[in-house]
Amino acid sequence: MSASAEASTELLCIRHLTLRYGFGPTAVTAANDVSLSVKAGRITALVGESGSGKSAIALAAMGLLGSSGHVEQGEIRLNGIELQSLPPHKRKAFRGRDIAMVFQDPANALNPVLPIGRQLIETIRRHRPVGRTEARRIAVAQLKRAGLPNAESLLSKHAFQLSGGMCQRIMIALALVSGAKLLIADEPTTALDVSVQSQILRELRRVSREEDVGILLITHDLGVVAELAEDMYVMQAGRIVEYGDVYSVFDHPRHAYTRELLNSRL
Amino acid sequence: MNGLIMPKNVPAYLGGFIVLGVLSVGLLAPLIAPSNPLDVHMTHRLAGPSMDYPLGTDHLGRCVLSRLIYGTRQSLFCALAVLVTVLAISVPVGVLSGYVGGTIDRFVMRIVDILLAFPSLILALAIAAMLGPGQAHLLLAFASVWWAGYARLIRGMVLQLKANDYVLAARASGSSHLRIAFDHVLRGAARPILVLASMEVGTIMLALAGLSFLGLGSQPPAPEWGVMLSDSRPYIQTVPNLMIFPGLAIALCVLGFNLLAEGLREQRRVAK
Numbered sequence: 001m002s003a004s005a006e007a008s009t010e011l012l013c014i015r016h017l018t019l020r021y022g023f024g025p026t027a028v029t030a031a032n033d034v035s036l037s038v039k040a041g042r043i044t045a046l047v048g049e050s051g052s053g054k055s056a057i058a059l060a061a062m063g064l065l066g067s068s069g070h071v072e073q074g075e076i077r078l079n080g081i082e083l084q085s086l087p088p089h090k091r092k093a094f095r096g097r098d099i100a101m102v103f104q105d106p107a108n109a110l111n112p113v114l115p116i117g118r119q120l121i122e123t124i125r126r127h128r129p130v131g132r133t134e135a136r137r138i139a140v141a142q143l144k145r146a147g148l149p150n151a152e153s154l155l156s157k158h159a160f161q162l163s164g165g166m167c168q169r170i171m172i173a174l175a176l177v178s179g180a181k182l183l184i185a186d187e188p189t190t191a192l193d194v195s196v197q198s199q200i201l202r203e204l205r206r207v208s209r210e211e212d213v214g215i216l217l218i219t220h221d222l223g224v225v226a227e228l229a230e231d232m233y234v235m236q237a238g239r240i241v242e243y244g245d246v247y248s249v250f251d252h253p254r255h256a257y258t259r260e261l262l263n264s265r266l
Numbered sequence: 267m268n269g270l271i272m273p274k275n276v277p278a279y280l281g282g283f284i285v286l287g288v289l290s291v292g293l294l295a296p297l298i299a300p301s302n303p304l305d306v307h308m309t310h311r312l313a314g315p316s317m318d319y320p321l322g323t324d325h326l327g328r329c330v331l332s333r334l335i336y337g338t339r340q341s342l343f344c345a346l347a348v349l350v351t352v353l354a355i356s357v358p359v360g361v362l363s364g365y366v367g368g369t370i371d372r373f374v375m376r377i378v379d380i381l382l383a384f385p386s387l388i389l390a391l392a393i394a395a396m397l398g399p400g401q402a403h404l405l406l407a408f409a410s411v412w413w414a415g416y417a418r419l420i421r422g423m424v425l426q427l428k429a430n431d432y433v434l435a436a437r438a439s440g441s442s443h444l445r446i447a448f449d450h451v452l453r454g455a456a457r458p459i460l461v462l463a464s465m466e467v468g469t470i471m472l473a474l475a476g477l478s479f480l481g482l483g484s485q486p487p488a489p490e491w492g493v494m495l496s497d498s499r500p501y502i503q504t505v506p507n508l509m510i511f512p513g514l515a516i517a518l519c520v521l522g523f524n525l526l527a528e529g530l531r532e533q534r535r536v537a538k
Contacts, residue, residue, distance in 0.1 A: 096440030108431040
């Protein structure tokens, strides 16, 4: 798959996106004229310090900006379909089916009062016309594919019975269970131990390679970027200041802010 | 459920035992009452305890024990009916207000503010007086006042639950708002709501007995604890047991529910 990366299709394409929170004179611009693209089977990193607008872009792509955030201008295309002009119920249909997301704190991203299996099965049945037993079978297969041991018995467990790394791997499985080809990973390893981080990174690389999933990796950790990503965008105060493939940006950072970020590493 | 088996949780046990006892007394009233609670025996007025009338008779010669037993039905089932009505109003309103937010939330919460600004018992009294005396009216008056506090509390819980990442995660996987409101929000709030409800049964019983005492609830000759207390007022010095036994019944019942609620809360805390 990775060999054909050059020819791979563009899944997410954001053009000249400007996002604001709030209205009037107190409005805050979270993203200013941002353009980026994510291709199938490739991992694209969006890097920047906290508050630079990375997560706002992720939420805008999901259509989950909330009540005070809104898209001022620009377009967001998913598989070539312009999303901004769609009514909410049409956008909802894309979530989970075409575009999925994993979050920073896996322990809190799973409902503590529902067993893992129920959350997986509900998600599967939301997007596919299958019965309960068939959905269960798909869930087990998905967990096995993610390399989780005892997939069968995991289904009856609750989030608090599992480690953070387990939860995050389940989250990734859950996000992709409905066949989404674009995964937005918002700081997927920040809340985890270093030893567990590499597990998650391996899993992300696996889904990208084997399942041809395009990943938008949002992080402030350049180590993670170097480890995993192929392309990277550097964001500062709502603007993309630098972009390119990871090797060239790391070797020859052109923007002062990128150099600063690189120098700030241990 | 393991927590209930633990001998440590004495309040839950004791409360559950009392509540179960009171419930079964209410359900089995016709079987265990020694005589008809409405039968008047003018020859036995204000008699002390005897074989025929274990707790004596009231000013019309009615068996106090039988009236107490039948009164369980009135008091307990009325309180439960109020509770169910209150939950039926406050849960949807609270969830809607908290989950949707915005203008709806502000509107609903101002209504709640208005209701909470009055002492609820007095407001219930006014509504009950307006509708006229009667058990059903009392129930209605009560529920229409009592839901406000609950709605506010449930809204608060919903706001807190809504902010969880798993709600956003559910949205990201394409869940509808309705589904999230039920699966992720209401489910998380269910247990605290139940604990709170069990705590409130006692309070509601007490308040209902109070309103009946004032003549707004069940009407004589219906056997109801508040009415019995009210009837016994003239005899407080001469035949005090007329007043003592209904009072004890109310106290025991309220104690039972409070202990149960306390036990449940404790169990929740331990489980956490």
